Amino acid sequence: MTMIDMPNPAPQPAQELPRLARDTTVDRPWPVAVLSQKFHDAVDRWPTVWVTGQITQINARRAGSVYLTLRDDFEDVAMEVNGFGQFAAAASVFVQGDRVTIHGRPNLWMKRTSLSLRGDAIVRVGAGGSLKAQIDQLRKTLKGEGLFDAENKVPLPEFPHCIGLICAPQARAEGDVITNVRLRWPVVDFKVVHVHVQGEQCPGDVIAALRQLDADPDVDVIIVARGGGSFEDLIGFSDEGVVRTAAACTTPIITAVGHEDDWTLIDLVADLRASTPTDAAKKVVPDVHEQMQLIEGARRQMTLRLEGRIAGEVRLVEGYANRPSLTQPLTMLEPYQRFVDDARQRMDIGLRRMVDYETMNVEKLRASLTALSPQSTLDRGYAVVQDADGHVLTDAANTRAGGDITVTLKHGRLTASVTGTEE
Numbered sequence: 001m002t003m004i005d006m007p008n009p010a011p012q013p014a015q016e017l018p019r020l021a022r023d024t025t026v027d028r029p030w031p032v033a034v035l036s037q038k039f040h041d042a043v044d045r046w047p048t049v050w051v052t053g054q055i056t057q058i059n060a061r062r063a064g065s066v067y068l069t070l071r072d073d074f075e076d077v078a079m080e081v082n083g084f085g086q087f088a089a090a091a092s093v094f095v096q097g098d099r100v101t102i103h104g105r106p107n108l109w110m111k112r113t114s115l116s117l118r119g120d121a122i123v124r125v126g127a128g129g130s131l132k133a134q135i136d137q138l139r140k141t142l143k144g145e146g147l148f149d150a151e152n153k154v155p156l157p158e159f160p161h162c163i164g165l166i167c168a169p170q171a172r173a174e175g176d177v178i179t180n181v182r183l184r185w186p187v188v189d190f191k192v193v194h195v196h197v198q199g200e201q202c203p204g205d206v207i208a209a210l211r212q213l214d215a216d217p218d219v220d221v222i223i224v225a226r227g228g229g230s231f232e233d234l235i236g237f238s239d240e241g242v243v244r245t246a247a248a249c250t251t252p253i254i255t256a257v258g259h260e261d262d263w264t265l266i267d268l269v270a271d272l273r274a275s276t277p278t279d280a281a282k283k284v285v286p287d288v289h290e291q292m293q294l295i296e297g298a299r300r301q302m303t304l305r306l307e308g309r310i311a312g313e314v315r316l317v318e319g320y321a322n323r324p325s326l327t328q329p330l331t332m333l334e335p336y337q338r339f340v341d342d343a344r345q346r347m348d349i350g351l352r353r354m355v356d357y358e359t360m361n362v363e364k365l366r367a368s369l370t371a372l373s374p375q376s377t378l379d380r381g382y383a384v385v386q387d388a389d390g391h392v393l394t395d396a397a398n399t400r401a402g403g404d405i406t407v408t409l410k411h412g413r414l415t416a417s418v419t420g421t422e423e
Contacts (some may be wrong), residue, residue, distance in 0.1 A: 164213035180281035202236030
């Protein structure tokens with residue numbers, strides 16, 4: 001990194017300071033106090049943690065506070081731990097060289113920007129009761145975070161194609177799981193990851209194996225298997241990192257750690273707990289013989305239902321075939337024939353009535369015409385006289401002597417000449 005000599009920047013008002021670290025520049029830096037405050041705020045959001053190590057220095061003060069240095073058991077790494085009140089009283093009984101496990105929250109002292117752990121619980125490592133108390137405290141913490149809630153459980157696949165198995169190399173648990181699974185469901189495949197199942201390397205190995213199998217798209221379900229052992233032997237499966245990794249897995253997990261009476265924290269976060277590795281094999285896959293019986297029973301039910309359905313359809317067809325409309329098809333035309341016959345009869349009656357009515361009208365008109373016709377007058381002995389132009393003569397003054405006239409009688413006509421007129 002190249003160092004650049006710059007003049008001392010003038011103090012800037014707080015409202016003009018960059019809000020984010022990426023916004024700082026050589027001209028607009030953060031004061032030390034601001035950066036320390038940023039560190040403090042970030043550390044304050046870190047979760048609580050259980051940490052174990054050896055006490056190398058301890059200073060218990062009368063004011064109810066304690067300061068100690070905790071060193072890693074294997075690496076040359078140390079950290080400062082402090083606490084007050086009940087934690088100070090509990091820590092005051094320990095001396096240099098004691099191995100302890102401490103629960104606390106990371107804390108940043110802003111005046112020196114120094115990072116430490118603010119402890120709230122301490123137990124001695126090696127005493128069974130203390131380890132159980134530690135695990136019980138961790139169980140309460142994880143339960144409070146909801147890691148053990150039933151709604152977080154993932155249902156197991158009914159017919160898994162590939163099973164991921166985490167176990168110790170050449171362990172009896174591996175043979176129990178694989179043998180019993182293949183006896184029940186021979187077509188399943190296995191992806192086995194060997195890990196340390198006790199000791200200091202156990203948590204790290206189990207965490208890596210869980211992440212590896214969970215990221216494998218071929219693995220449908222994961223089994224974590226281990227034979228029985230003492231409480232201390234199984235402590236690695238109650239490690240906080242192991243439990244949180246198992247809770248974060250999207251692949252269903254079955255645990256078979258220890259015997260039926262043994263419980264570890266990974267059992268509480270697993271999607272299913274089996275009492276033994278053999279029990280896990282029985283729960284992870286179905287029994288092929290039971291499935292064959294179920295299939296055979298389903299086939300019988302299907303056959304019975306199909307036969308019953310076909311028999312019902314046959315009876316329905318026979319019922320249709322025996323209907324009069326099919327045995328004597330002409331019966332279907334009888335209603336329509338009766339309708340046509342009735343219509344013809346009604347039409348005939350209607351037409352006759354119309355003809356009679358019109359006939360009466362013609363007779364009435366004929367009588368009226370006859371009564372008004374000139375022929376009726378002629379029939380009574382009268383005659384119609386017309387001049388040469390065909391006009392009917394009604395006045396003798398309309399003709400003259402010597403003019404031609406036509407006389408229409410009842411039968412025939414007469415042509416005559418006027419010899420004289422008279423008023």
